[in-house]
Amino acid sequence: MKASINTNDWVLPLRAIFSYLCSHFQIKFRSPLMANRYKEFKHLNLPAIEKEVLQRWERENAFKKSIEVREGAEPFVFYEGPPSANGMPGIHHVISRTLKDLVCRYKTMQGYKVQRKGGWDTHGLPIELGVEKELGITKEDIGKKISVAEYNQKCREAVLRYKDKWDDLTTKMGYWVDLEHPYVTFTNEYIETLWWCLKELYNKGLLYKSVSIQPYSPAAGTGLSSHELNQPGTYRNVKDTSAVAMFKAVKSGRSQFLFDAAGDDEVFFLAWTTTPWTLPSNLGLTVGPNIDYVLVKTFNPYTHLPVNVVLAKSLVNRYFKPEGENGDLEEYSPDQKLLPWKILTEFKGKELEGLEYERLLPYEANSLEAIQAITPDAQPFRVLLGDFVTTEDGTGIVHTAPAFGADDYKVGKKYNIGILTLVDREGKFVDGLGEFSRRFIKDYKNEPDYVDVNVDISVKLKKENRAFKVEKYEHSYPHCWRTDKPVVYYPLDAWFIKTTAKRERMVELNKTINWKPESTGTGRFGNWLENMVDWNLSRSRYWGTPLPIWRTEDGSEEKCIGSIEELNAEIKKASQVLGGDVNTHYLHDGILDLHKPYVDEVILVSESGKPMKREPDLIDVWFDSGAMPYAQWHFPFENKEIFQENFPADFIAEGVDQTRGWFYTLHALGVMLFDSVAYKTCVSNGLVLDKNGNKMSKRLGNVVDPFQTIEKFGADATRWYLITNASPWDNLKFDLEGIKEVQRKFFGTLYNTYQFFALYANVDRFSFKEAYIPLEERPEIDRWILSSLQTLIKKVTAAFNDYEPTQAGRLIEDFVDEHLSNWYVRLCRRRFWKGEYEQDKIAAYQTLYECLETVVRLMAPISPFFSDELFINLNAVTQKHKEESVHHILFPTPKEEYIDILLEERMGLAQDASSLILSLRKKANIKVRQPLQKALIPVLNPLMEQQLHKVEDLITAEVNIKELEYLSDTEGFIKKKIKPNFGALGKKLGPLMKAVNTALSNFSQHEISLFEKEGRYSIPVGNDEFVDLALSEVEISSEDIPGWTVASKGPLTVALDINITPELIQEGDAREFVNRIQKIRKDSGFDVTDRIEVKVAANNGISSSLAKYNDYICAEILADKLELTSNIDEGTEIEVNDNPLKVIVLKKG
């Protein structure tokens, strides 16, 4: 502080010389740091201001400097979740980035060093699919129509396609993040760290290969991980053709009891499926061992043939109407609607175990020979027992196709029924299935004339007396997050990370993370961890991080590579051991690109000297982003110290949809690699919906373009709106009207306040060069606003510290609007433009300046542009800070000694009293310009009188009355009301409260005043019991002053003397006249300091009013002369209190 004051001493004369030179030699030059006038605006144009500020930031390297100025300071670590730049950014990106930015800016202002490395997610399905669409190819064409090398080159070119748009948005929205040195996930360095991570996991035994039934997207040609399946929007309600198929039981010793009951007719097991395409692969039927089943005699509703069917007892009424029970089976005719039916027998599921049935759809491909060719000894087509069977849907008998369901696979393995996968990886039936061969099981190719094979299968079953019910069934079914096509469950070889082995630790460490809101962490994320399954890493694609594992052909030996150096050494070794052409391309320079196809060309050698090939899989892109804490620094190959300093993150923030995505992969890798959390605080923001609460989608056309929004309303207004409208984690209904409101109400008010300050400070040449006037020498209102300001600083700081920016923003808004603009400035206006430049005026300037500067610093994290503009404009004149941006200085700290609770309280009284008096004026229809004599305020105690007395001048000036009169406690004059102080009495009285309340409400005026005098009172509550009340346990308020019209709010009551004496009328005339002249001054475009002369022709009572108040009028309107004449020809016609006048207003000089 001291240094800057010293600086001022010599800067001021220099500045004078400088400006003299500039004006005389007409040098057009505006130093950003120096000015002798506060910049005044013509209009509030936020977008234009922002453009200027952006240019300045760029010119001055403001972002870089904001980190440099904290060199050596304690770091605050932030991780940027990498966006994928192959799509356009949307408005929902603006909210999470605003959140990230404001926290980082705030922490910088708190003195931390906050590095923010940007990043790009560049691998994976979205990019590949985009490229395929562009080239008009499918996955099968890769390696045929286009080489893998060329394909990957195309991907590499496509990944940063919209980088410019993203950078543009980042810049324009004021998001400070390092775009010059971002981490890019496809670089060798990045991949090398990923390999290092994988090898660490491998060495810990956490990486393994296994066959399992996994979600698989035929359209995308790859398996999906559980968290990919858990992206929003993947589960969708779809209508599928479902079928209840009839599996014909084979007669045997064990099934005899069924045939006995059925009178030796055919017996069928009913099994339901929503995926009829799995029926040809059926190898078993699973029943619940303890579920009750029944054999029902009835007719097939399609073929009308008599049948006997088995299904769960509790599901009988799902298929049969009660009226049909025991109906006449003999008389059934095909045209009757009601199916007659009859339960023949009942039994437990376990009695069905091992019963055989006939193949439903016999073809070459699902013959016993074909099955046993894959699984020797397999014994398919039997009834199995499984615990997973429920009776909530279907028939209680589960059609089991081991290839297409995890449960099916498990139970099938147990009973050794074999496995048939009669659908290939493209999603079409294999050969050997008759008319269904090579047909797609779902419309994966967007064929215009696609015919649903599921329908055809169902029709076939119907015709063959093998379907009992076929209908459209609506259920939620997972879809591939990129292709939007339905996923199937499919047996795949895959590499897994054994996340389940670390579940306990992950759960434990999760409890140390500060989640905003808490429920995301405990609920959504916590549940996810509890139910976690192993992480399926494998992807059968081309553009991604290759799995660095090489294996011998028989799988007996394998090697996991953890660095480029290691790979190059192994390359050489293999070449030497294996000889021939092995790895010849890679011997000289080593490997130059870690992607396909190059890594696949590399052959390594096993310990026993056998060649090893790379496992063909790529890894899940989510591993890329989850490993960014390490890979962004190329750890451990470089930057070890930087990494140590930047792990774990203090703070991350993304949309809540990342809970199972990035939040999870970061956490999982942090725990598994370093036994640490990866982030200490995680803020998850909600979705951005349109103004009607619908999700934004291109299809509905309700998306909001962030560029247009910022261009039109400015980034600051947009940011402020996004942050203050709702808590970040609540869903936001985005409405442009809301931004307009913010712009008008908050920014408009702040702008007006600044503008007002600048206008008069420029007139008076206020530059804060005078000594700081001690608080005790400033008037009441200054001390009040400064006290409120400190309270504001405290609350805003607390809110920001608690990651509650919404609270912070709303507090600032309220202060600027309610306190600063609508009370302080309004009441102090005259201090700025009246009188000489002396102590009181300087105090006013200093106070308003301090408020403005502080507010600007408080709001800077949320509103970086406008705050910086105002800061620079203020500081350019006063030079109080040597920093050149608000984002380089420190956040304000509250001056506790400025806080005066009593003062804030009595100002509240003044505001209430003024408001009440204005409302009384309104009731009596007397305008504020008409002075009134007095207002009466009953005071309940000495403190209240004292308090009011101190703000008396403010009230009288504000509501234009001559005096306040206090009515002290004279019995009979003020009517008082008493009621219990519920809060205080509740605990003490409990059930007696009602009685006391009744007693108090029946108090007479006399009893109330007795109570007040004594300070206590004993109240009878029946049965000779009494309750002793203290004065603090009741609330006494004045309710009425007999004979007066009153208004009250809480304990405050006001009466207004509405007698208007002739003298008051004259004064009112004078004030009205001043108002008219001021309007003329303004309309004529006079400067606020111009002196004028006025001639008035008044032929009525007004002239005497004007004569009487001549001096007052002249002072107000800056007139040197007010001349009253009887008549003038020209002049402006005005009206003063219904009297017409003519005036001529002339500027002097």
Added chain:
RNA sequence: AGAUCCGUAGCUCAGCCUGGUUAGAGCACUACACUGAUAAUGUAGGGGUCACCAGUUCAAAUCUGGUCGGGUCUACCA
């Protein structure tokens, strides 16, 4: 089906944690004022079964349980 968030004025939201007696604000609407800050402001008015039901309590928008509606997420539902 389960988890979670939400439901307060026409709209956007406070208040709920810690129960207290007229449930607030802004926007919008209407009328009247004020103003040398003017795309601002004040006063007044209309507008609420605090989603519903039950419980706890002297007292419930607030605490508890349930129901309904909406969002998001989960699930190996054949």
